[in-house]
Amino acid sequence: MEIRIRCTKCYEDRHATPLEVACHKCNGPLEVDPETPIREPFTISLGEGDTSVVHMKRIGRLLGMDDLFAKLEFLNPTGSFKDRGSTALISMLKRFNVQRVAEDSSGNAGASIAAYCAKAGIEATIFAPASAPAMKLDQISFYGANVKRIEGGREAVTRACQNFCLDQNIVYASHNLSPYFIEGTKTFSYELSNQLNPPPAHILFPVGNGSLLIGTWKAYAELTSTSPGRTSPRLHGIQSRACMPVVSSVKGELWSSQSQGISTIAGGIAVARPPRLHQCVTAIMESGGTATAVTEKEILLWQKRLAQDEGLFVEPTSAAALAGLALIIEQGTIKREDRVLLPLTGFGLKDKITSGL
Secondary structure, rough: OOEEEEOOOOOOOEOOOOOOEEEOOOOEEEEOOOOOOOOOOOOOOOOOOOOOOOOOOOHHHHOOOOOEEEEEEHHOOOOOOOHHHHHHHHHHHHHOOOOEEEEEEEHHHHHHHHHHHHHOOOOEEEEEOOOOOOOHHHHHHHHHHHHHEEOOHHHHHHHHHHHHHHOOEEOOOOOOOOOOHHHHHHHHHHHHHHHHOOOOOOEEEEOOOOOOHHHHHHHHHHHHOOOOOOOOOEEEEEEEEEEEEEEEHHHHOOOHHHHHHOOOHHHHHHOOOOOHHHHHHHHHHHHOEEEEEHHHHHHHHHHHHHHHOOOOEEOHHHHHHHHHHHHHHHHOOOOOOOOOOOOOEEEHHHHHOOOOO
16 A cells, blocks of 8 residues: 655645655644555564553552553663654665664664664664763664764754755654654554553653654544444643643643753653644543643652652653652542553663652
C-alpha cells in the first residue's frame, strides 16, 4: 500500500517523502494518513517493544489505590520509549535509500536515532544541548554518531540542526516533526490492549513534545473504530511547573518561557514550544483527560519512591507522571478505585542523579 502523509491542521494530503516535516501550505506538522498506516514489522529493528507491565502495589497502597500499574518503557534497547518511534522512522528512511541524517534532541531521542542509524548503515549527526547529561551524550557518541553540542536553550539546538541540514543538503530526521516517528509510538497502545484486562481507565504521560501521548491517542482511535464496544482510557499530560506550555494551553492560560525561565531536573519534558502542541491538547481533551504541572521537589520525591518502594530506577522525567497522579487524585479526577497506568519512559542511569533540591 502506498503511504501518504497529511497536514494535521489543514489536512493537505500527498505522497510520503523523506524530506518534508511541515506542510508547504500552512507549515503545520505532518502525520501519516490514517487510511494508509505504516504496518509492522519494521525493517530496522533492535528488538524494541513488548515491555513489561508491573503492578505497583506498595506505591498503590501509599496512594490508597489497588490498581496502579507501570509499563516499563525504559526496557527498550537504548533505555527509553523513543525506540518505538525510531524503528518506524529509520525503517522509512532506509526504504527511501537515505544515506545521511541529522536530528536535534535533549538526549534520549538522539541516542535512539543514533542506534537505529547504526543498525541501518546511515550516517547520523545529532545536535544536543551542551548542558545535556554526559551519559546521554556519551551514549550517542558510542553508537558512532557525530555529536554537536550547542550552547543555549532547546530552540537554539533545533535552529542549529535545521541550518546544518540546509547547508549539507541532508535529511532532517526530527523525532518531533517526523510523521513516521509518531506512527511507531502507536505500538505502545497495541501492546497494552493485550496486557491489561480490564484496560486502564487512565494513562498519565510526562509530556514534552508529546509523541507517546499522541501515538497512544491515535492508536486507541484505531482500536475503538475496529472493535465496537471497546473503551479508550482518559489521557493525562504531566509537565514541570518550570516548563508547562501544554498544561497552560489545556487550561486556557498564558505561559511564556521568557517570563518563566526553564530550569527543571526533568530535561526530557523541558520543551517550551512543542511543534505538535495542538495535537497534545486535542489528545488530552478528546479523551476526557487533564493536564497538571508538578514541582521539582515532587518529581524528585516520586523518583525516589519508585526506586525505594518498587525497585524501579527511572529518570526524573518519568517520575513526573507519578507526581502528577498524586495531585490528580487530590483533585478528584482520578478515583482511588480506578485502574491507572504510567509509562516509565526512561532509565535512571541515563540522567544525573540528584540527591536533593
